[in-house]
Amino acid sequence: MRNPRVILALVAIALLSACGAQTAMNAPPEVVSRAAYVHGGPTAITLYTMVNNRSGSGAHSSIMINASQRVIFDPAGSVRHKAMPERDDVLFGITPAIADFYARAHARETYHVVIQRVEVPPEVAERALQLAISNGAVSQAQCALSITRILSQLPGFEPIRSTWFPNKLSESFAQLPGVTTERLYEYDDDDKEVALEAFDAEELVTQNQ
Template identity: 50%
Template sequence: MNRRQFLIGTPFVLSACTAREVWAPDTLVSQYIYREEGPKYLTLYTMKNVGSDNGAHSALLINASQRVIFDPAGSWEQEQMPERNDVLFGVSPRLESYHVSFHARVTYYVVGQRIPVAPDVAEQALNLSLAAGPAPQGSCSRFTSRLLRQLPGFESIGQTWFPNNLSDNFETLLGVETREYRETDADDKDIAARAIEAELSMRQ
């Protein structure tokens, strides 16, 4: 996959916006838990249409006592990232990049906005994500913005149904770093999913 990354400079996988209950067993979740040493942070992901720049989906990477992606109404499925009601576990940087790559294609690109947070704020975000889902179809930004606005320092985030509104609000926060992720894959996420699955199988 051809990936180009651009640092836009000012505070970084996403999925199509359905409510379904998913509950991976404890044994699977504990097997794939991923922890990252160092500073804690959140990354808001927004998938946008290449032609119109309209936002299509929101998701939130949470680096707390473990690394997860809160992906309300998302379509990503991967055994190495078990899911519990819109929370994806086992999010190593490598799997995070695959998650982004799954969504970036010739017709859509991904914007990632990363902001450092205190450990207790990251942990609060993790706990809120675990209690939030599952989200019904089309409510990805509503669920993500509702989670964020409950965190200390994020009270200015307005609850919204629209990914671009959420991204614009998030951009005003102090310390945000923004990146774009673009690829030239065909406009078919199933093709990307199969290619990613093949790569992951070879690396196991």
């Protein structure tokens, strides 16, 4: 018979590896306000799931919310940049270039990104935005759990089940009517700092053109 304590310990280790131990850094309100970006596309919620290419296990979850402004709720996330100021795990200023950078920073030789998007009524998107902003910073290993707690409060998201596991959240999200799914594979260096440095270099070139 397996030792229950050993099983619990293994589960704890797996969960701790799922989301990084990133400490939330709160940008000043005026910086967040200046960064606010309004995207002209349909109001929508996009779920990102970072999946290990070797094991197939889910490593991290986050959501992009397009409402009165577009943000990414990235609970206990590890991709941070001055171009997207953060308050309590909410990243602001998500322009098309930033959204592309965010996804590509996670897709590398060891992980790919599952991107699931569903359009929602404006009031639902706005409710999701306010819930994300008021949620507060999330402890490590609780990325999927914190997202399910937000989504389960939204009308139309009844299929979402509470879970600690990113892949399980992705499976629930896939049951929503109208969901579109794509997978982003890239084979960059496993070090996310390389992606950050590349983005800085691209920004510098753009500014000097």
